[in-house]
Amino acid sequence: MVVASGVRITWQELPEHVQAGVEAILGDRVVAAESQSGGFSPGTADRVRTASGGRAFVKAVSPTQNARSVELHRQEALVSAALPPDVPAPRLLGRYDDGEWIALVLADVDGRHPVTPWTRSELDAVLATLRVLAAATTPCPMPELPTVAALLGVDLSGWDRLAADPPDDLDPWAAARLPELVALGAAGVAALGGDTIAHTDLRADNLLVAPDGTVTVVDWPWACVGPAWLDTAMIMVNVNLFGGHDVDALLAEHAHPLGARPADLNGLLAGMTGYFLDAARRPAPPGLPTVRAFQRAQGDATLRWLRTRLEATIQRP
Structure with a gap:
């Protein structure tokens, strides 16, 4: 990994x-x-x-x-x-x-990153923290923050760039559905309105678990204003990458009560997948030799998850 x-x-x-x-x-x-x-x-x-x-x-x-x-x-x-x-x-x-x-x-935080693959106890602690974070920052107390669309809209439109210049190694399932994925990613960005502070860069390495089990969220340059469920959905991309959990069940338990609709989540996953796969084909930035491989791993894993969700929707009577 x-x-x-x-x-x-x-x-x-x-x-x-x-x-x-x-x-x-x-x-x-x-x-x-x-x-x-x-x-x-x-x-x-x-x-x-x-x-x-x-x-x-x-x-x-x-x-x-x-x-x-x-x-x-x-x-x-x-x-x-x-x-x-x-x-x-x-x-x-x-x-x-x-x-x-x-x-x-x-301030130094006495803690360590969550274990990956994720343990259920640490994942539960993180999800509880994200609920507290959403409640504490709705309505958004920082009017100077950009919206998700303003800050990340271009990034989440990666399928537009992939459709305009498809890579040779693009997954055949995705290659056959590029117009659908472009539209789905655009719908996802349109669904990200809200009035809650969202971190938007949540992974295990941006979280610290203290000895008493409390969780601190670190590294905040990508903070913006979006829906209350956004960070809860975004952390599932990292959970899905490492495996071991039913991420759809977790979304139903934790993101749906915060207002996330299945179509919104599909759109977000499409947007994130397009971003990862588009970014992964670029040269590595200075000083960051591993970032493209990590983006590719996230893109591949999220695409498999998105495909499963979309095919389940089609098959549902």
Whole structure:
């Protein structure tokens, strides 16, 4: 199984002036740093400890590693600073930005990523957290956030690009249904209206489970406004990738009560599948050599799931 992982630099590789900027935010000298794996970023992801015993999480990047990651760090800083205090997310302690390097200093969360393949107990804890998150952010308390369509509409229109230039290795079932998949993806984007904060990038590597079982949602650059069920549906793409659970039953139990209709979910899955398969055929971005293989694995797994759902609908009397 391809894992969600980039090739990171470490705290020790940061320029001295960036380290000094972080230490100014912390008000103390960093004496230890432990690099964290997981997630798609070529920048740092370090749990740091200060001389007086304080702890924080530091993520930093510059255009030398990846220019897009710089933009995402800046957006994450804005979102993290504005999230309501009852959202289960790390508190932003400060940011350093010299126009080239940007570093986010966040409260350190005592936790680990959920185990994959997913265990039912951790999945239940995550789904409960997402219900709390949706309830706490409806109506959306951050009017500056973009809508799902504005932020992700182009990404979720991947079937348009696949239909215009089909890859040679496109699944034959999908190749024979390109107009249907284009229309389904468009309908999916149209169904994503709402008034709830959605994280929209939920995977096991963007979640932390504490020793007491509580869950924290991390990495917020893709936050936008959408339906209350969106994050619950999106995490199922990751669950489905690793297998071991009846994802349709889980959607019926957790997404349908939040207002998700089967057709809306099919549209979302179509849009996400098109995004993954279209993105996977592009060259790897700088510093992210594994992202395309991971996108392809997600695209293939989600396409199989979507096909099963659509064929079940056709066969249903």
